Amino acid sequence: MALVAGIDSSTQSSKVVVCDADTGELVRSGSAPHPEGTEVHPDAWWDALQQAIAAAGGLDDVAAIAVGGQQHGMVCLDEHGAVVRPALLWNDTRSAQAALDLIDELGGPQAWIDAVGLVPVASFTVTKLRWLRDHEPENAARVAAVCLPHDWLTWKLSGAESLDTLVTDRGDASGTGYWSPTTGEYRRDLLELGLGHDAVLPRVVAPAEVAAHTPAGQPLGPGTGDNAAAALGLGAVTGDVIISIGTSGVACAVADEPVGDVSGAVAGFADATGRFLPLVATMNAARVLDAAARLLGTDHAGLSELALSAPAGAGGLVLVPYLEGERTPNKPDATGAVHGLRLETANPAYLARAFVEGMICGLADGLDAVRALGTPVERVVMVGGAARSEAVREIASAVLGLPVSVPQPGEYVARGAARQAAWVLAGTAEPPAWPLADVVRTEVAATPFVRERYADVRDLTANKV
Ligand SMILES: Nc1ncnc2c1ncn2[C@@H]1O[C@H](COP(=O)(O)OP(=O)(O)O)[C@@H](O)[C@H]1O
Numbered sequence: 001m002a003l004v005a006g007i008d009s010s011t012q013s014s015k016v017v018v019c020d021a022d023t024g025e026l027v028r029s030g031s032a033p034h035p036e037g038t039e040v041h042p043d044a045w046w047d048a049l050q051q052a053i054a055a056a057g058g059l060d061d062v063a064a065i066a067v068g069g070q071q072h073g074m075v076c077l078d079e080h081g082a083v084v085r086p087a088l089l090w091n092d093t094r095s096a097q098a099a100l101d102l103i104d105e106l107g108g109p110q111a112w113i114d115a116v117g118l119v120p121v122a123s124f125t126v127t128k129l130r131w132l133r134d135h136e137p138e139n140a141a142r143v144a145a146v147c148l149p150h151d152w153l154t155w156k157l158s159g160a161e162s163l164d165t166l167v168t169d170r171g172d173a174s175g176t177g178y179w180s181p182t183t184g185e186y187r188r189d190l191l192e193l194g195l196g197h198d199a200v201l202p203r204v205v206a207p208a209e210v211a212a213h214t215p216a217g218q219p220l221g222p223g224t225g226d227n228a229a230a231a232l233g234l235g236a237v238t239g240d241v242i243i244s245i246g247t248s249g250v251a252c253a254v255a256d257e258p259v260g261d262v263s264g265a266v267a268g269f270a271d272a273t274g275r276f277l278p279l280v281a282t283m284n285a286a287r288v289l290d291a292a293a294r295l296l297g298t299d300h301a302g303l304s305e306l307a308l309s310a311p312a313g314a315g316g317l318v319l320v321p322y323l324e325g326e327r328t329p330n331k332p333d334a335t336g337a338v339h340g341l342r343l344e345t346a347n348p349a350y351l352a353r354a355f356v357e358g359m360i361c362g363l364a365d366g367l368d369a370v371r372a373l374g375t376p377v378e379r380v381v382m383v384g385g386a387a388r389s390e391a392v393r394e395i396a397s398a399v400l401g402l403p404v405s406v407p408q409p410g411e412y413v414a415r416g417a418a419r420q421a422a423w424v425l426a427g428t429a430e431p432p433a434w435p436l437a438d439v440v441r442t443e444v445a446a447t448p449f450v451r452e453r454y455a456d457v458r459d460l461t462a463n464k465v
């Protein structure tokens with residue numbers, strides 16, 4: 001039995017799965033946490049990855065490896081391959097003004113859609129490069145190469161010989177803001193508009209190409225961004241919408257044609273198979289529930305129980321969940337708010353319900369935006385840490401007004417990376433069929449009034465001081 005390994009270097013942790021290359025069956029796994037914060041030195045990811053690999057029993061016996069990772073993070077390297085400064089992550093909002101400047105300089109949102117299929121917001125790499133140019137010009141001048149978290153880890157696994165050996169894939173390249181999913185080419189003019197000068201960019205390799213080898217000779221897949229990896233790990237097909245509730249809240253779908261949304265809500269990403277991945281991401285998802293549990297002095301199981309003990313709509317109590325600012329809608333400086341507090345609603349159960357409903361309402365708006373572009377929605381598949389919560393599954397079905405399918409708890413980004421590694425190994429036209437075991441379907445009565453109430457108050461928020 002050949003084994004393959006998949007890695008997910010996500011916002012909060014590194015995860016490694018080792019799977020049977022033919023069937024996808026999970027053989028062993030490991031994980032290790034990342035530091036807190038929206039600015040992280042890539043060495044911390046490398047250290048966590050080593051711990052996760054050790055916890056997974058090592059990778060000496062695997063035949064191929066691929067890396068999935070959080071999208072957009074700005075990893076800048078100097079001419080010797082050293083990291084110039086800690087990476088700014090996708091959820092770092094300091095480049096919000098840079099995003100506005102870039103939109104203006106290229107001639108508005110439509111010009112960006114035409115160029116790279118997205119409208120800049122603070123999450124995208126190109127805006128972080130502009131922030132660097134504007135705020136740390138000495139660091140910007142030292143940048144000889146720019147890559148993303150998964151590109152850097154793949155490069156490190158390959159022995160990190162020279163900047164010319166950096167590789168990436170369509171999926172992650174499409175989240176930079178200087179690569180076009182339509183033409184499959186970099187827009188070096190946009191890289192320069194951000195950074196102020198040209199730099200080495202990773203070679204974009206084909207979906208199942210051998211991208212490099214480890215020093216021990218194991219083939220490395222191209223890897224991809226975490227959401228494209230999840231789509232691959234779930235075997236998503238047309239009609240499936242993936243909802244991921246990790247640090248980010250994501251609604252995305254595989255599509256045969258590139259997508260452009262001039263409103264900026266939906267990013268027209270590419271996927272890891274040669275297709276496309278229209279995607280909406282919010283910044284307030286699992287951590288909103290972490291905060292609710294902390295606030296109520298309970299754990300996730302307790303929060304779920306409390307939320308399900310309150311009626312749908314929580315008696316009019318609504319959480320607007322912008323605890324970390326927000327990306328969709330684009331409100332980087334917004335804060336959260338609780339509306340509708342009355343004597344009857346001022347209790348832990350109603351507050352727990354309002355937190356879960358508010359977080360899901362933000363994602364429901366995202367799902368609407370994906371659907372509005374003509375993406376069919378036949379099945380919602382939910383993954384990410386918070387999919388482990390019964391309240392999240394039930395309330396998502398109620399608020400979205402759709403059945404929600406949840407595969408057995410697992411690391412679906414890492415599984416997607418492992419499936420890519422198996423694909424690279426097989427050298428076939430399509431990835432190996434890896435059937436999903438035990439998908440649980442949750443369907444409860446729709447509660448459209450919850451979204452109506454949320455829509456009434458979602459703009460009533462203060463900006464941070
Ligand atoms: N049972 C649960 N209910 C709600 N949230 C949970 C549960 N288990 C884990 N989480 C949360 O899920 C998050 C981690 O999910 P994950 O998808 O790994 O995030 P990321 O990919 O952003 O690193 C954490 O914020 C964690 O507290």
Ligand SMILES: O=C(CO)[C@@H](O)[C@H](O)COP(=O)(O)O
Nearest residue numbers: 010011070071090246247248
């Ligand atoms: O920015 C995006 C997608 O555009 C996020 O989805 C990141 O890719 C981080 O994902 P998680 O670590 O929260 O799963």
